[in-house]
Amino acid sequence: MRQKVVDITNRPTDSDPIKIAAELNRLEPKKRARTLQQMPTEMIDAVFWQLEPEDQAVVLDNVPHDQVIRLLESMDPDDRVHLFQAMPADLISRLMTQLSPRERHCTELLLAYPKETAGRIMTPEFIRLKPGMTVSDGLAEVRRHRDKAETIYVLPVSDDAMRLVGVVELEDLVLAEPDERIQKLIREPQYSVSAWDDQEVTARLIQAADLFAVPVVEKDNRLVGLVTVDDAMDVLQSEETEDIARAGATEPIGRAYFSVSPVRLVRSRIVWLSLLALAGTLTVNVLSAFETTLEAVVSLALFIPLLIGIGGNTGAQSATTIVRAMATEEIHTGDLLRVLLREGLVGLILGALLGIIAFLVVSVIFDRDIALIVTLTLIIICTLASLVGSSMPLFARIVGVDPAVVSAPVVTTVVDATGLLVYFLIAATVLGL
Structure with a gap:
């Protein structure tokens, strides 16, 4: 299907560079560059600065060389470094030689610092005062x-x-x-x-x-x-x-959605889906191990979706809360014990409340033994899920892994398997199987 090129250069209501950049992100790379070139020079600069570095790099691939140099010269050094990080090393070397001496010096200064450091995002262009000045x-x-x-x-x-x-x-x-x-x-x-x-x-x-x-x-x-x-x-x-991307079991794409090909979207998701599918075999193994119990009391199978759903969601809630608190420095790794005690109590209370409701409902429809099994399972699974969900991000930080990587989807998968194990063990004990 052909993509419509929005004529944003002749629309007076769209003179805001931020809005124009957002509109450009919806176009294919070549059409984006062609549309950008139709604008006045000052607007080109303003809009170009609003694009993400990866999208800026794509634009530069599709505009004349003299315009590439002019755009690079117009950028602040730290923004230029961000752009260069999205380019091949050999291209960076060629472009650096064509910058003015002052801009080249500023850029080289920032590139000398490692990625993810303050030196990479600082501006070396500032006004310095002396203490003795008036x-x-x-x-x-x-x-x-x-x-x-x-x-x-x-x-x-x-x-x-x-x-x-x-x-x-x-x-x-x-x-x-x-x-x-x-x-x-x-x-x-x-x-x-x-x-x-x-x-x-x-x-x-x-x-x-x-x-x-x-x-x-x-x-x-x-x-x-x-x-x-x-x-x-x-x-x-x-x-x-x-963090949001990894919490959803995917890798961040780092660009506007329409700027990314379907193949890259697949690559950002397939690895995590494969790992979660592999981890999901734990649940299958648990069900297989307790197949005899299920055959003896078929009604137990009816509550499996409910229990693993509540357990997974409880763990995800805990993990999301802790990851966010860690990101804002409200929680540190030294707070592990305090967090576990706190989240364990929260999970216990949640499980007790849900368990009371479940006992009243299930005992009316089924017998009291089934109601007791579901109630005890809810109490234990909610407590366990809260402990797992809160501890995994903290343990990840301790071993040097991004806490978001082991958040909601991973926690849910782990809790599903352990929750089923708890459920069937309680059922076997109560029913004497």
């Missing part, structure tokens, strides 16, 4: 270098050796007396991060402390850049997207 001198410095800095709202203060002294915000600078010293305007408490700190940790600091930007330092507290709030938001969005 407010008047500081404002003059801002005016003189405003076009070269990514942000003017946060102004790091350092000595002659570039050692960080503190931070002054533009608001304080504007409101202060002209002859007042910069040293007296430094804000407390002072925050900074190492260039080798994890990106997510840095982003969480900016979020928690309500910062516009945080200074980045190397050894000896030497100032090398700033991580701004917009980059922090991008990191958090990326991390949350990744």
Whole structure:
């Protein structure tokens, strides 16, 4: 089926670059590049910056070379590095040689730091003030270098050796007396991060402390850049997207949905589905082991979907809650025992409440023995599911695995098998089988 190219260049109501970028993401790569080229130059730049790095790379594959260089030159260094991470190494090397010396230097500086570090997302373009400057001198410095800095709202203060002294915000600078010293305007408490700190940790600091930007330092507290709030938001969005994808037993695709081929969508899902299918054989083995029990009391089979459904959902609820709390640093690995006690109690209460309801209903339709089996199973399975769901993400963090990887789908599969085992063991005990 042919895809309609939306003429967004002649629609005055769609002049917002964010809306245009969203519309472009619905087009095929070549049509996306062709549509982008029809726009005015300023709009091209604004829209291009709104695309994800992988989609930017696809656009650059389909536009003239001179436009590629112009777009690269117009980007902030940290955004350019994000784009380069989505490109082949040989292409990056060729493009780097064609950048202006200043932009090439800034880009090489960021690429020198490992991926997922604060150094990779910082901007090396900032306005630096000195402690002995007056407010008047500081404002003059801002005016003189405003076009070269990514942000003017946060102004790091350092000595002659570039050692960080503190931070002054533009608001304080504007409101202060002209002859007042910069040293007296430094804000407390002072925050900074190492260039080798994890990106997510840095982003969480900016979020928690309500910062516009945080200074980045190397050894000896030497100032090398700033991580701004917009980059922090991008990191958090990326991390949350990744967690959501893995919680649903799939790999993040990292691009707009219509920008990804069906083959890539299959690749992002097939591995996890295969692993879960393999793990699901545990449930089959449990059913096979208790085949005699099922034949003796056929009515037991009627409650299997109910029990594994409740157990799986209880475990998934617990896992989702803990993964989220870990992502926001509310829970640490040292809290394992506290979490297990807390979630175990929650699971016990949930199981007891559901068990009471089940006993009243099942005893009316079946006999009391079946009602007792279902009730006891619900109590145990809810407690067990809460313990499994809360412990697996914490154990994953301890061994260095992403907690989202062992969240809802994995927990559900494990609880299904163990829940059935509990169910049949209780049935065999109560019924004397």
